[in-house]
Amino acid sequence: MDNGKRNNEAPDSGEQTTKKGISRRKFLIGGGVGAAGLLVGGGLWYRNNLPDSAIESAFNRALSSDRNRNYFEEDALHVITTGTGAPLPDPNRVGPQAVVVAGDQMLVFDTGPGSTRQLALTGLSISSVNALFLTHFHSDHISDLGELMLQHWTGTGVEEPLQIYGPPGVEEVVAGFVAAYQPDRGYRIDHHGADVMPPSGFGGVAHTFDIGTDLMASEVVYEAGGVQVIAFNVDHPPVVPAVGFRVNYKDRSVMITGDTIYSDSLIHHAMGADLMVSDALNHKMSQMLSEAGEDMENNLSSITEDIQESHIKPEEAAFVAKEAGVPVLMITHVLPPVPDFLKRPFLRDARAVYDGHLQMANDGTLISLPVNSDQFSIHELLG
Numbered sequence: 534m535d536n537g538k539r540n541n542e543a544p545d546s547g548e549q550t551t552k553k554g555i556s557r558r559k560f561l562i563g564g565g566v567g568a569a570g571l572l573v574g575g576g577l578w579y580r581n582n583l584p585d586s587a588i589e590s591a592f593n594r595a596l597s598s599d600r601n602r603n604y605f606e607e608d609a610l611h612v613i614t615t616g617t618g619a620p621l622p623d624p625n626r627v628g629p630q631a632v633v634v635a636g637d638q639m640l641v642f643d644t645g646p647g648s649t650r651q652l653a654l655t656g657l658s659i660s661s662v663n664a665l666f667l668t669h670f671h672s673d674h675i676s677d678l679g680e681l682m683l684q685h686w687t688g689t690g691v692e693e694p695l696q697i698y699g700p701p702g703v704e705e706v707v708a709g710f711v712a713a714y715q716p717d718r719g720y721r722i723d724h725h726g727a728d729v730m731p732p733s734g735f736g737g738v739a740h741t742f743d744i745g746t747d748l749m750a751s752e753v754v755y756e757a758g759g760v761q762v763i764a765f766n767v768d769h770p771p772v773v774p775a776v777g778f779r780v781n782y783k784d785r786s787v788m789i790t791g792d793t794i795y796s797d798s799l800i801h802h803a804m805g806a807d808l809m810v811s812d813a814l815n816h817k818m819s820q821m822l823s824e825a826g827e828d829m830e831n832n833l834s835s836i837t838e839d840i841q842e843s844h845i846k847p848e849e850a851a852f853v854a855k856e857a858g859v860p861v862l863m864i865t866h867v868l869p870p871v872p873d874f875l876k877r878p879f880l881r882d883a884r885a886v887y888d889g890h891l892q893m894a895n896d897g898t899l900i901s902l903p904v905n906s907d908q909f910s911i912h913e914l915l916g
């Protein structure tokens with residue numbers, strides 16, 4: 534079992550010195566957070582005539598921003614939904630990804646399109662990722678793998694590649710992305726030098742776990758720093774293999790469904806968890822979209838009908854959470870894409886069966902589960 538490769542230190546706010554002698558933050562919070570926060574007040578004239586000193590101080594403020602740092606100082610199982618969309622384009626959501634931060638571990642689940650940028654914008658350092666876990670190999674769950682591997686390598690010049698865990702097939706997927714990024718690897722080493730971009734840190738290493746196809750089957754696939762990751766099978770027709778994950782840290786746990794239809798086994802795997810992060814497809818809305826798209830000269834209508842066979846309904850996810858005694862249910866992988874004013878209708882049938890905390894996650898929603906308690910708190914890191 535691989536353990537976390539570099540971050541054995543506590544997630545405190547100290548400084549350390551890299552091999553290049555550059556002082557940097559020890560853990561988690563990378564530079565550059567808040568670049569989107571280069572908001573400049575004042576009128577149009579002022580903005581058009583901004584002195585260099587104001588621009589310089591705006592960059593300094595952005596690079597020193599620790600606005601999300603405090604959330605991670607508490608000893609808790611932290612879960613961030615960095616990507617909450619699905620394959621259909623959604624202006625408000627990138628492809629699926631969840632991130633777990635607990636103790637000295639930072640674990641990533643899936644790499645949907647655009648998720649690497651959202652992860653960077655939360656302020657978490659991608660070079661601090663200890664391991665990536667893939668639920669299955671639909672493109673909307675893997676297409677940012679090249680970017681995640683690249684940012685993991687280039688962020689601080691790590692010397693070990695990204696560790697990537699998945700069911701059978703993960704070797705092929707990783708090898709393909711590594712091959713596709715070979716020219717870029719060469720450019721970056723040539724451009725910045727091997728000291729800044731150690732060649733050994735490029736790419737990823739695949740670790741396969743095989744738990745067969747029994748929906749009740751599960752297996753511990755990773756343990757490090759007090760964090761345990763358990764993989765379990767899910768039913769995601771026609772995709773085999775497809776898995777979900779349960780992550781345990783001290784007395785807290787989260788169950789991440791991945792993509793699945795309803796199955797009684799989900800209740801078993803979610804039993805007693807503090808948080809469930811579930812995909813969901815609103816069948817009624819998907820059917821409406823399918824019918825609305827019937828006259829279009831593309832595949833929207835047939836695709837939105839077909840996908841109804843592959844995803845759990847919000848009310849089914851709510852039923853699982855209720856039966857398993859899970860007090861917080863966050864809906865992700867939102868299908869079909871909906872504007873804000875349809876969020877409540879999307880979850881209406883789910884609310885009828887579940888009286889725990891239920892909401893649609895956003896890109897950047899942080900759910901913190903402090904240890905030795907049954908409390909939870911929710912914050913928006915990208916809002």
Ligand SMILES: [Zn+2]
Nearest residue numbers: 669671769792
């Ligand atoms: Zn899928």
Ligand SMILES: [Zn+2]
Nearest residue numbers: 619671673792
């Ligand atoms: Zn998907």
